[in-house]
Amino acid sequence: MxxxxxxxxxxxxxxxxxxxxxxxxxxxxxxxxxxxxxxxxxxxxxxxxxxxxxxxxxxxxxxxxxxxxxxxxxxxxxxxxxxxxxxxDPAPAVDDTLQLYFLCAHPALTPSSAVALTLRAVGGLTTRQIAQAYLVPETTMGQRISRAKRTVSGVRFDRPGEVSTVLRVLYLVFNEGYSGDVDLAAEAIRLTRRLAAAVDHPEVAGLLALMLLHHARRAARTAPDGSLVPLAEQDRGRWDTRAIAEGIAILRAALARDRLGQYQAQAAIAALHADAPTAEETDWAQIVEWYDELARLTDSPVVRLNRAVALGEAEGPNAGLAALATLDAALPRYAAVAAYLHERAGDLPQAARLYTEAAHQAPNLPERTHLTRQAARLNALLDAPPDVLSDASPGAPPDAPSDARPRQ
Structure with a gap:
């Protein structure tokens, strides 16, 4: 079959x-x-x-x-x-796939319903496969899909939709990673490739490049025991160089069209990470510039949070902490970023406290375990003799949310 x-x-x-x-x-x-x-x-x-x-x-x-x-x-x-x-007889040479993308990403649908309907109607997955991927009962997923189908049943199938809405849905699929017998990250890449073949849009190309560049690092993201490996500590020899080369080529072609969008900017940041032979050779100054572009495009506080990390690498931890001070401390992963920057600045007691706080706020077990280990490492240093403390080096910078996904 x-x-x-x-x-x-x-x-x-x-x-x-x-x-x-x-x-x-x-x-x-x-x-x-x-x-x-x-x-x-x-x-x-x-x-x-x-x-x-x-x-x-x-x-x-x-x-x-x-x-x-x-x-x-x-x-x-x-x-x-x-x-x-x-x-x-043979079907007419009309490809309705693009219209289905728009229909399944209809603004009347909730994000979760749009994702489920896209996977079923465009992706061809069964309700059981989608339920397994999202770790919910099959009956629950079936009800979600049924409600989504009822919502779009009266929508006409003859007008274009918003490409940006479709891209948000596909990126939601990608961010789920994989579970059960369905690799949603790979499925998102497959569907985005099909969309890129059907519509000539630089942001579609930007999203495809972004997915390929992030997916290329997947094998290095976890240790044999399942624990997270931060980007700076990953074995770059395990990265998929073919996917990186393809992603960078797609991105360059999209950027050459001079219609910058948020997915192209995100892909540019991912490309700079992928292009660095070692973590120490990362071009953080250019990454800060791309975060400035991304912040201009999205006005997202999460983008500004990630920019604070990059600024801390490019200009020193105090610059990063100054940028962080302008943001809401209730932001997800704020405490983890603050912990890292305080550690870089030499304030280990504050960093240890913040790592512990971040661990309590972590959205999943792998991140919680990683942050708990960071807190334990600093607490052990604080109890150690002064000569051990002076030789200690800081941990790796916290990854952007897209690189902290446990399922990828």
């Missing part, structure tokens, strides 16, 4: 059913039924035209469901669009 082929064909088949007049929710159900039938039939009797086979079976399932519906108006509507069953 060629599961990747089924997942690739899913949005095409769904788009054709919707274009023929099927309601989105009913069409999506029919496509899922056809996929189940394909899994059952294809191993013993593979079709010569997989796409045509799926279209035919999905359309029949849609007609069967429509005819069984007791609502009179729905039967009349289906009669108009399905007066005669189409022959299983």
């Amino acid at each position: 060629d599961e990747p082929l089924l997942r690739t064909l899913t949005p095409t088949v769904l788009g054709i059913l919707v274009r023929r007049g099927a309601d989105f929710a009913a069409a999506e159900d029919a496509v899922q039924d056809a996929l189940v039938e394909a899994v059952r039939v294809w191993p013993a009797d593979p079709p010569r035209d997989p796409e045509g086979w799926l279209i035919t079976v999905a359309w029949r399932r849609f007609l069967d469901a429509t005819r069984a519906d007791a609502a009179r108006r729905r039967r009349e509507a289906s009669a108009r669009v399905a007066a005669e069953e189409p022959a299983p």
